Amino acid sequence: AQSVTQPDIHITVSEGASLELRCNYSYGATPYLFWYVQSPGQGLQLLLKYFSGDTLVQGIKGFEAEFKRSQSSFNLRKPSVHWSDAAEYFCAVGLSKQLTFGKGTKLSVIP
Amino acid sequence: ETGVTQSPTHLIKTRGQQVTLRCSSQSGHNTVSWYQQALGQGPQFIFQYYREEENGRGNFPPRFSGLQFPNYSSELNVNALELDDSALYLCASSTGDSYEQYFGPGTRLTVT
Numbered sequence A: 001a002q003s004v005t006q007p008d009i010h011i012t013v014s015e016g017a018s019l020e021l022r023c024n025y026s027y028g029a030t031p032y033l034f035w036y037v038q039s040p041g042q043g044l045q046l047l048l049k050y051f052s053g054d055t056l057v058q059g060i061k062g063f064e065a066e067f068k069r070s071q072s073s074f075n076l077r078k079p080s081v082h083w084s085d086a087a088e089y090f091c092a093v094g095l096s097k098q099l100t101f102g103k104g105t106k107l108s109v110i111p
Numbered sequence B: 001e002t003g004v005t006q007s008p009t010h011l012i013k014t015r016g017q018q019v020t021l022r023c024s025s026q027s028g029h030n031t032v033s034w035y036q037q038a039l040g041q042g043p044q045f046i047f048q049y050y051r052e053e054e055n056g057r058g059n060f061p062p063r064f065s066g067l068q069f070p071n072y073s074s075e076l077n078v079n080a081l082e083l084d085d086s087a088l089y090l091c092a093s094s095t096g097d098s099y100e101q102y103f104g105p106g107t108r109l110t111v112t
Helices: none
Strands: A003-005 A010-014 A019-021 A024-026 A032-038 A044-050 A056-058 A064-068 A073-078 A087-095 A098-101 A105-110 B005-007 B010-013 B019-024 B031-037 B044-050 B053-057 B064-068 B074-078 B087-094 B107-111
Touching: A003 A087, A003 A098, A010 A019, A019 A105, A024 A073, A032 A064, A032 A073, A044 A056, A044 A064, A044 A073, A073 A087, A098 B031, A098 B044, B005 B087, B010 B019, B019 B087, B019 B107, B031 B074, B044 B064, B074 B087
Parallel strands: A010 A105, B010 B107
Antiparallel strands: A003 A024, A019 A073, A032 A044, A032 A087, A056 A064, A064 A073, A087 A098, A087 A105, B005 B019, B019 B074, B031 B044, B031 B087, B044 B053, B064 B074, B087 B107
8 A cells, every 4th residue: 555654653862963854755756755744733735755766855943854766755853953943744745736744743842 | 946835734523524635836846746654654545636637546545525726726625534533634736746845834634
């Protein structure tokens, strides 16, 4: 079955530390890939997207993600986390006119 | 540029009632998608509207229906509300067949 997996439900990092959030997908073809962020009580904000081409994509707020076809992964990274990055992060796949989301990873940041 | 707006922000309904949620798409966008986000879950695709017609549907029963208007705004209607319909309902707009979707703030529906 087609699916998007975010293995980490909750991650806690110290402010200034690096961050990597994992995302794996299970689809027959390479889909369009997205990362969204959701602050409490808010809608989803698009951080970055991968359609084709360079497998390392840059997004807003200093985030980047790397597409690895061999691992069916699209992990999100940030070299230095800020307290304002605390939120929930969703990986999504675009296929058949819809976005399919993972269950999300909640990020907590320790001052 | 105007972003995606949704109304109302919060809504409380009783089981068995009907509800209508509204969405205005981002300026220049002609496609609207609706998602349901239950507590602690990722959003789930309900359906998409393009040029006033349903353009794709997820695994939701027919009591979930929608409309898109000539100005590309949209409504989500849910009949015979059930307790499990309690969720955040998100609207997203995009252009044509693009998967790059921009989300509104959502409507929090509580069914008692």
